[in-house]
Amino acid sequence: MNKNTYNPYENMLAVLDEAASRLGLKEADYITLRYxxxxxxxxxxxxxxxxxxxxxxxxxxxxxxxxxxxxxxxxxxxxxxxxxxxxxxxxxxxxxxxxxxxxxxxxxxxxxxxxxxxxxxxxxxxxxxxxxxxxxxxxxxxxxxxxxxxxxxxxxxxxxxxxxxxxxxxxxxxTGKPIAIGGALGRSEATGRGVMLNTCNILKVLGRDIKNTSVVVQGMGNVGSIAASLCAQAGMKILGVSDVSGGIYSENGLNIPEILAYLKEKRGNVLADYQALGITHISNSQLLELKCDILIPAALENQINKDNAHNIQASIIVEGANGPTSIEADEILQKKGITVVPDILANAGGVIVSYFEWVQNIQSVSWSEEHVNAQLKEILDTAFFDLWNLAQEKQVPLRTGAYLIAVKRVVEAKKLRGIWP
The missing domain is CATH 3.40.50.10860 (Leucine Dehydrogenase, chain A, domain 1)
Incomplete structure (x- = not known):
């Protein structure tokens, strides 16, 4: 699916309309969310x-x-x-x-x-x-x-x-500022850390062993690189990673600290030029279709679409990017039995710690990194298990469940406030 046939806003509206229908909302209840x-x-x-x-x-x-x-x-x-x-x-x-x-x-x-x-x-x-x-x-x-x-x-x-x-x-x-001018400790790692925490949570509820989990990460920007690093630290094996220049793969697992050091060594370093024993250079499209337990798309939207969804071999997708999966691909993945942890939860770590940073700024207080990370985990764990329980109860995919919760909360707030004048 190319850019000319994919409209991310129409994709969002389709998911919103489905959630509103399942919630039994009339159009008047949520029409403001369409604009x-x-x-x-x-x-x-x-x-x-x-x-x-x-x-x-x-x-x-x-x-x-x-x-x-x-x-x-x-x-x-x-x-x-x-x-x-x-x-x-x-x-x-x-x-x-x-x-x-x-x-x-x-x-x-x-x-x-x-x-x-x-x-x-x-x-x-x-x-x-x-x-x-x-x-x-x-x-x-x-x-x-x-x-x-x-x-x-x-x-x-x-x-x-x-x-x-x-x-x-x-x-x-x-928010997201350098520490020296009011930034929050832990903010730069927060989105990637949230992806890792959600990955651990989905493995937990599915009864999977973290230590034997293989992971592929598309996108080695801030989110993907931190997610890859923290997942590796948690004991997962990172089989493949990619950036705009292409991807690299090793069936024995990649040395993520060495790769990150190479990318940060100087501006312009890309994975297409990275060399190490036992790695294979592949395209981004090939990377998405690698056989693995967890696929983390952490690049741009519309990476998993109707053209490649049939070829996805991961059993779980944790969306590090915003909107990486089209609505047509969602239907295909669901039929294949692939579990998708949706973007609005999977990568919410960044906005949670942005909230912490904003609170510290407006109150002129400072929190330790340990406190920030503990609070982040508490909020994400609560949101994840609330979502998992609802999705199990309603027998719906996690994305649908996430929108049921989110849309209900926004609609309730709008109803309580009313329309002025």
């Missing part, structure tokens, strides 16, 4: 290092605020568009609801390939984008965070730009 509360498209003029002026397109979509301020990352990607950002914003609304933290959903993006920009060009792009969305963000309004191709350093630039224009330091305007 973002605000969609902003901005033009971002940037003077390049050679003196040329370029204009980039940026987005910020605020999906729903019934349960609290908007929350959601900002991604820099050449294929970013409004429908993608709308879908991601909606998924954030449901992600916050399934783990029961007091946020609504939002998302931002810039259509740009950041690898083709210098560091100074990225700074100017980020700061100008911040000025464009500044009227609708703030610590009590909409709190951005890192996403694909953005990181703590980028969040620092956003925080500084916002603070300079407000005339005082406002650390709570973004």
């Amino acid at each position: 973002p509360e605000r969609e902003m498209i901005v033009s971002i003029p940037v003077r390049m290092d050679n003196g040329e002026m370029k204009v980039f397109e940026g987005y910020r979509v605020q999906h729903n605020s019934a349960r609290g301020p908007y929350k959601g990352g900002i991604r820099f990607h050449q294929n970013s568009d409004l429908d993608e950002v709308k879908a991601l914003a909606a998924w954030m609304s449901f992600k916050c609801a399934i783990v029961n933290i007091p946020y609504g959903g939002a998302k931002g993006g810039i259509k740009v390939d950041p690898s083709k920009l210098s560091r100074d060009e990225l700074i100017r792009l980020t700061r100008r984008y911040t000025t464009r969305i500044l009227p609708i963000i703030g610590p009590d309004q909409d709190i951005p965070a890192p996403d694909v191709n953005t990181n703590g350093e980028v969040m620092g630039w956003i925080m500084d730009t916002y603070s300079m224009l407000k005339g005082h330091c406002v650390p709570g305007v973004v």
